[in-house]
Amino acid sequence: MNGPGDLDNLLSQLCRAAENFKRDHNDLERLAALKAARKLVQALETPQEGALLTGVSPIQVLCVRIAIDIDIFTTLTKSNGPVSLKELAAVKNADPSFTERVLRVLAGIGYVIEHEVRVYAANAMTRYMSDPGAVAVLKFQFDVCMPLYSKAPEYFRETGFQTPLESNKGLFQYVEKTEESIWSLMSKKHEDMDGFYTHMAGRRANLPIWVDWFPVQERIIDGFEDKDGSGLLVDVAGGRGHDLERFRAKFPSARGRLIVEDLPQVLEGINSGSGIECQPIDLFEPQPVQGARAYYMKFVLHDWADRQSQQILQQLKVAMKKGYSKLLIEEVILADKDAEPIPSLGDWMMLAIHCGMERTQSHWEGLLTSTGFRVVRFWNPPSPGQQSIIEAEVA
Known part of the structure; x- marks a missing residue:
């Protein structure tokens, strides 16, 4: 716990940040206010309290997971008003005393409103968790x-x-x-x-859509060589093509093929009449689309360690036309200092699931340089702490 002088300073920082957010109402000011609020909480919390809350934090996730199973969030969201404990427990025939223990945690972490004793109501988190x-x-x-x-x-x-x-x-x-x-x-x-x-x-769902903030017209469309069968944009490991759908909606008159690549079983879910071509691929085999204007990868390389990422990049480099093709990598860029909590925790999730990682700017530069690319620019979205786009070309 900090002394009175430190608390006064932190309170002043929070008040200034909150006033700026109230005035400008943009995400930059909101995040500044949130960061100041977290610093104030850390200053007020004793080390013992902080360590204990960290130790029991898995119980929070446990209770939210159980709440999903017993339909607490959907029931409260659909209700026109507060709902009693008895009614909530009855949805899945759960024991009311067990349900109350779940709800007690949910109310404590702000996932539901405790309207009265054993009566609950929905808030923004409740409604979000019903999605x-x-x-x-x-x-x-x-x-x-x-x-x-x-x-x-x-x-x-x-x-x-x-x-x-x-x-x-x-x-x-x-x-x-x-x-x-x-x-x-x-x-x-x-x-x-x-x-x-x-x-x-x-x-x-709540991340900025890259075609809304990246200069697509200038960096991709304007330099496109419109020849027979030319590829404009290849979405490498692009899932079910949502990013290409957004691209086409934003630039409906853009010429050239739009191609989504992924595993065959993933591509099965794409509407064949969408105007987007499907190309089955293995990331570690030769890239089948040669000489496209742009190859785009969103949250792909963070699934892989450096060695495998280098192999993937080598396959792309061979397919690209030097001086023409562009590589666009959309990923979270970790700060070298004072990294935000969510990207840092996401780095550990990648490590656990894939042996992957989130990377700093210097790490990305080294990875791309080692595979024969030249970084043109790091493009950052309007909201800080979100994903960026790395524009690269064959060196």
């Missing part, structure tokens, strides 16, 4: 990731606290007792893949 995308994110974190996290200390003790260099010998493989990747295992179960892509859509 299928938000549900998929939480389920993925608890059902897939939490078992990995619980085994991580054991795994890293056995490996001498080394960063895994091979993507088939990481924490996921250690826990699942396999050499297959999470992609390979999920591809065998369509319900798992559907859940994963709902999870990904949920994670990305």
Whole structure:
């Protein structure tokens, strides 16, 4: 806990940031106010309280996960007013005393409103957690990731606290007792893949859409060589083509082929009449689309360690036309100092699931230079702390 002078300083910082947000109402000021508020909480909290809250924080995720199963969020969201404990428990025939213990935690962390004693109401978090995308994110974190996290200390003790260099010998493989990747295992179960892509859509729902802030016209369309069969934009490992759909909606008159590449079972979910071509690929095999204007990868390389990322980049480099083709990599860029909590925690999630990582700007520069690329520019979105776009060309 800080002294009175420190608290006065932190309170002044928070008040200034909050006033700026009230005046300008932009995301930059909101995040500044949030950062100041967190510093104030840390100053008021004793080390004992901080350590205890960290230690029991998995219980918060547990209670949110159970709340999804017993339909607390959807029931409160659909209700026109407060709902009693008895009514909430009855939805899934749950024990009211058990349900109350879940709700007590949810109210404490701001996921529901405790309207009266044993009477609850929805707030913004309740409504958010009734969305299928938000549900998929939480389920993925608890059902897939939490078992990995619980085994991580054991795994890293056995490996001498080394960063895994091979993507088939990481924490996921250690826990699942396999050499297959999470992609390979999920591809065998369509319900798992559907859940994963709902999870990904949920994670990305509130992120800035790259075509709205990146200078697409200037950097891609204006230099396009419109020849027979020319590719304008290739979305490498682009899932079900959502980013290309947004590109086409934003630039409907742009000429050239729009091609989404991914595993065959992923591409099955794309509407064949959408005007977007589907190309099955293996990231580690030769790139089938040669000489396109731009190759775009969104949250792909953070799934892979440097060695595998270099192999993927080499396949792309061979397909690109020097002086013409562009590589656009949309990823989170970690700050070298004072990194935000969500990207730092996301780095650990990538490590646990894929042996992957989030990277700093200097790390990205080194990775791309080592595979024969030249970084043209790092483009940052209007809101700080979000994903950036790295524009690169063949050196």
